[in-house]
Each structure stands twice: as structure tokens, then as C-alpha cells.
Amino acid sequence: MMGREGRLEGPMKNKNFKVSVVIPAFNEEGNIQELTEKLVDILKDYDDYEILFVDDGSQDNTLEILKRLHEKNSRIHYISLARNFGHQNALKAGLDHASGDCVVTMDADLQHPPELIPQLIEKWLEGYDVVYTIRKGDPGVSFIKRKTSGMFYRLMNRLSDIHLPRGAADFRLLDRTVVDVLKDLKEYYLFFRGITAWVGFRQCRIEYTPEKRFAGQSKYSMRRMLGFALTGITSFSLKPLRLSILLGVSLALLAFVYGVYVILMKIFSGQAAPGWASVLVSVLFIGGIQLIVLGIIGEYIGKLFMESKQRPHYVIREKSRES
Ligand code: UDP
Ligand code: MG
Numbered sequence: 001m002m003g004r005e006g007r008l009e010g011p012m013k014n015k016n017f018k019v020s021v022v023i024p025a026f027n028e029e030g031n032i033q034e035l036t037e038k039l040v041d042i043l044k045d046y047d048d049y050e051i052l053f054v055d056d057g058s059q060d061n062t063l064e065i066l067k068r069l070h071e072k073n074s075r076i077h078y079i080s081l082a083r084n085f086g087h088q089n090a091l092k093a094g095l096d097h098a099s100g101d102c103v104v105t106m107d108a109d110l111q112h113p114p115e116l117i118p119q120l121i122e123k124w125l126e127g128y129d130v131v132y133t134i135r136k137g138d139p140g141v142s143f144i145k146r147k148t149s150g151m152f153y154r155l156m157n158r159l160s161d162i163h164l165p166r167g168a169a170d171f172r173l174l175d176r177t178v179v180d181v182l183k184d185l186k187e188y189y190l191f192f193r194g195i196t197a198w199v200g201f202r203q204c205r206i207e208y209t210p211e212k213r214f215a216g217q218s219k220y221s222m223r224r225m226l227g228f229a230l231t232g233i234t235s236f237s238l239k240p241l242r243l244s245i246l247l248g249v250s251l252a253l254l255a256f257v258y259g260v261y262v263i264l265m266k267i268f269s270g271q272a273a274p275g276w277a278s279v280l281v282s283v284l285f286i287g288g289i290q291l292i293v294l295g296i297i298g299e300y301i302g303k304l305f306m307e308s309k310q311r312p313h314y315v316i317r318e319k320s321r322e323s
Contacts, residue, residue, distance in 0.1 A: 004125050018048040019121065020100030024090035025066075025108035026056040030215025032065050036076060038114045045118075051076045053108070054094045057084035070320045082315040087219070088190040089313045091170060095179050097319070104173045105192075110214035112171040119206055120173040129175040129201035135167035136207040145218075145225075152229045160236035162197045165205065172196065188307050191232045198236070234303055241300065244293040251289060255282075 004017070021039060025032060036051065043049040055063045055078055066078040079093055091105055102124050106112040116133065123131040153166040170192055174182070181199055182192075197203075220228070233240065265271065 004127065016047070017101040018050065018099065019043060019046050019117075020098035020103040021049070021051045021117070022054065022091065022094030022098050022103055022105045023052070023108050024054045024056055024087055024094060025058065025062055026084060026087070026090070026219050027058045027060045027062060028108040028216060029058075029061040029065055031109050032062060032069070034214060035108060035110055035114065036069055038110075039117075040073065040076075042114055042117055046121075048100075049075060050098070050100060052094050052098055053078045054090040055080040056087070056090040057081050067320075077320040079319040080317045082317040085314045087170070088192055091192055092182075092190055093314045093316070095174075096183055098179065101176050102173055103176075103179050104171075106171045107169075109216065111210045111212070112169070113208060113211060116171075116206065116208050117173075123204050123206065124173050124175060126204075127202060128204040129178050130172065130196055130199070130203040132165075132168055132172040132196065132203065132205055134165055134205050134207050135169065135210050137209055148225065152232070156194075156229075156232055156236075159233055159239045160194070162194055162236055164193055164197055164232075168193050168197075169210075171208075175201070177201070186310070187235070188309075188311065188313070189231045189235055189303055190313065191228075191235045194232055194236045230299070234299060238300075240296045244296055247289060248293065251286060255286075258282075 021043070023035070032053070039051055043051070053066050053076070055066060057080075063078070063080050066076075066080075069076045070078060077097075079097055081090065081093060085093075094105065095103060102121065104117055104120060106114070112133070120131045120133075150166065153164055153168075156164050174196070178196070178199060178201055182195065185195065
């Protein structure tokens with residue numbers, strides 16, 4: 001494979017490109033300082049870099065800390081969103097404003113080890129456009145999270161046409177060409193894991209063991225994770241709708257067979273099917289199924305409605321530089 005031209009040669013190895021690191025942060029006051037120190041220590045080996053924090057409407061001291069860091073080191077930048085727009089939208093804001101030849105996205109809580117960044121860059125220099133990471137063994141992740149996440153990836157791969165490797169998170173390196181493609185995406189419901197699998201290009205994976213969250217708590221509650229999973233599935237698949245059709249057809253067939261049975265009973269034994277319990281159960285059952293199917297359709301229509309508004313993904317309150 002061809003390397004990035006002119007970037008691999010000998011002592012000039014780290015000279016001709018700029019690395020951007022994009023980090024969404026929502027109430028991460030306890031992590032930012034530590035993470036920045038580690039990042040600066042690693043990135044100083046490269047000729048040019050920027051660290052771009054996206055403050056996703058934090059209510060703690062996150063923004064103050066970011067401002068202080070920016071004053072001390074002009075390579076550290078921040079964008080502060082007008083409210084909490086969510087992790088994926090914050091990522092989008094970061095990608096939109098990053099200026100590097102390659103962009104690394106990672107979490108603010110040190111679960112994604114900064115020490116891995118040189119490896120990501122190494123792979124990029126070899127010529128890969130997307131270098132994504134896979135969690136391998138996860139001592140830092142709770143039992144419930146591990147189980148639900150495993151279930152999600154299985155379901156997602158079953159239902160959609162893209163393949164999402166299990167344990168993929170938003171810790172990856174993207175080449176400038178890929179970032180430019182992602183910047184142009186207009187879809188309101190973002191699911192970057194799916195989109196980066198969907199764009200193609202030359203992709204490569206690296207495995208890592210996630211750390212425990214350094215400070216603070218996870219910002220993804222069970223409810224948010226469910227919403228996130230639903231967005232992932234509905235963004236990349238129409239299969240739930242098709243499953244509804246299948247369900248409807250099979251139930252209708254069943255009802256038909258049962259109808260024939262009841263009529264035959266009436267004709268040959270002179271008595272109708274006994275009891276109202278069976279009627280009640282089937283009415284309730286079918287009613288339930290109908291509501292579920294309606295809900296699935298509603299979910300898609302709702303998403304369509306939101307998309308049609310074409311609202312921006314985020315609103316910026318302030319930032320550390322113009323572009
Ligand atoms: N995050 C964000 N906005 C949100 C929720 C999370 O910017 O509304 C950031 C958060 O600060 C962190 C990253 O997204 O940098 C991942 O969040 P978290 O560590 O809480 O998720 P987990 O690792 O538990 O899945
Ligand atoms: Mg985390």
C-alpha cells in the first residue's frame with residue numbers, strides 16, 4: 001500500500017502534516033486537565049497539532065478550564081455549544097471545525113488511551129483513511145453496559161446493511177477526505193459509528209483495552225443509550241418496517257385458518273367455538289401487535305418530520321478562534 005506521500009521519509013517523518021484531536025466534553029471538569037497534559041506530551045513529537053474540545057453545554061467548570069488551557073497553550077481550542085446537544089452533535093461540531101490533515105476523535109474521560117494515538121497516526125501514514133478502534137476485553141466497562149452493548153451490535157448487524165464491528169466506539173482517526181465527506185452530511189440523526197462504516201475508503205482496525213473512567217460519571221443513562229441504539233437502527237435500516245409487514249401477514253394467515261376452523265365447527269358439530277376468553281385474548285393480542293407496528297411506523301415518520309426541518313446540528317455560543 002502506498003503511504004501518504006512525503007510523510008513517511010526518515011527524519012522528516014512527523015513533519016509535514018497537522019493532527020487534530022477532537023474531544024466532546026459534557027461536564028468533564030475532573031478529566032480535562034489530566035487528558036490535556038497527556039495529549040500534549042504525546043503530540044509534541046509531531047510538528048503541528050491542535051486539540052479541539054467541544055463543550056457540550058456543560059454546567060460545571062469545564063468551559064473555564066478550557067479557557068485557561070487555551071490561554072496557556074494556543075494549540076488548545078474550544079467550541080462551546082449553546083446547550084447540551086448530545087455527544088454525536090458535539091462530535092459533528094468538532095469535525096466541522098477541525099483543520100488537521102487527519103482528525104482523531106476521542107472521549108474526554110480517559111477511557112480512550114491517548115497513548116494509542118501514535119499507532120493510529122502510524123496506520124494513517126501507511127495509507128489508511130479510517131483507523132477505528134475496537135474494545136478488547138473491557139475491565140473498565142460495567143457488566144450491564146457490556147451485555148446491552150453486545151446485544152445492540154448483534155441486532156444492528158442483523159437489521160442493517162452495514163457491518164458494525166462489536167465494541168467500536170467513537171475513538172478513531174479520519175483522513176481529511178473522509179472528514180470532508182462527513183461535514184457535508186445533512187442528516188439530523190447522527191450515528192457516527194454507522195456513518196464511518198458506511199463511507200467506505202480504506203479502513204483498518206486497532207484493538208485496545210479501555211481504561212476506567214478517570215473522574216465523574218458516565219453521561220449515558222439507560223434511557224439515552226436506548227435512544228442512541230434506536231437512532232442507530234432507524235438510520236441504517238428499513239427492516240423493522242418490513243418485519244411489521246411480515247408480522248401482519250402471518251397473523252392474518254393465522255386468523256384465517258382459525259376462522260375456517262370455527263366455521264367448520266359450527267357446520268359439523270352445530271355449536272360455535274366455546275368461551276369468550278379465546279376471543280378476548282386474540283383481540284388483545286392483535287391490538288397489541290397493531291400498536292407496536294404503529295409505533296415503529298411512527299418512529300420513522302417522526303424522524304422524517306425532524307429531518308424535514310433541516311435544523312442545524314448545534315448552536316455555538318462562543319469559541320476560541322474564528323473559523
Ligand atoms: N458527551 C457529550 N455530550 C453528551 C454526553 C456525553 O459531549 O450529551 C461526551 C462525554 O463528555 C464524553 C463522551 O461524550 O467525553 C462519552 O461519554 P461517556 O464517557 O459518558 O460515555 P460512556 O463512555 O459511558 O459510554
Ligand atoms: Mg466514557
